[in-house]
Amino acid sequence: MVQRPLGNHHDGPDTLLVTPETTHTEPVTAETARLASLVSSARYVLWDMDGPMCQLFAGYPAHDIAEQLVAMIDQLGMGALLTEQERSSNDPHEALRGVHARHRGSDLVLALEEWLTRREVEAVSKARPTPYADPLIRTWWALGVKFAITTNNAAVAAAAYVESRRLTDCFPIVYGRTPNLDLMKPNPYCLEEAIKAMGAVPAATLMIGDAATDLEAARQAGVEFLGYARNEAKEQILRKAGAEVVVRSLDQVLDVLHTRP
Secondary structure (H helix, E strand, C coil), rough: CCCCEEEEEECCCCCCCCCCCHHHHHHHHHHHHHHHHHHHHCCEEECCCCCEECCCCCCCHHHHHHHHHHHHHHCCCCCCCHHHHHHHCCCHHHHHHHHHHHHCCCHHHHHHHHHHCCCCCCHHHHHHEEEHHHHHEEEHHHHHEECCCCCCCHHHHHHHHHHHCCCCCCEEEEEEEEECCHHCCCHHHHHHHHHHHHHHHHHHHEEEEEHHHHHHHHHHHCCCCECCCCHHHHHHHHHHCCCEEEEEECHHHHHHHHHCC
């Protein structure tokens, strides 16, 4: 977790008091500075949708969709294609990827992807905005930073979500899952396409994501990465994958924008 910078309430040079209770102050302060650097240098921002922007399945649980998808595969007599991990995952993308890996480009994969797209679109009406996401998006966009969505969810669902939040003007470019599942993150395809569409350069581009696949895609695309984690478990996954900066609340990013010169 990133702490806000400590206020300077003295007249002398800045000092840092480290006590047994504050042994993590130095690295956290360094990460705070790194966060400020990432935000201030970004001219283009690529947003993952489900996580940083919203909980897409807040009212339509992802594990229910995953179970329905596995049941459909079983009913079609193709259940043997799935591993136990793919069958039990709460993420419907796991089963979808599993079938794709063993029946690449098949009509079955296309049918399952279309079914999942419909479920994602249905979920939009009950999606829960990530705290501080909307004001952060509007504030950052008003400062002239350009946005795009790069998500493993269907582009039509992402477009429907931003329309529901009246944020369409902020996101003229949306790249989502295609029928070719090989192009899902961690493949950098959607990031690279968004960068080209924005007329951006990787060195001035920041990706905000909540999964290790987002981080890997950002690395391959040559862009900076800011991790968002809504709980301790997700933070640890990102840090284990090598994320240098992870925030547990987007108000930390909003604070940086409010305090910039």
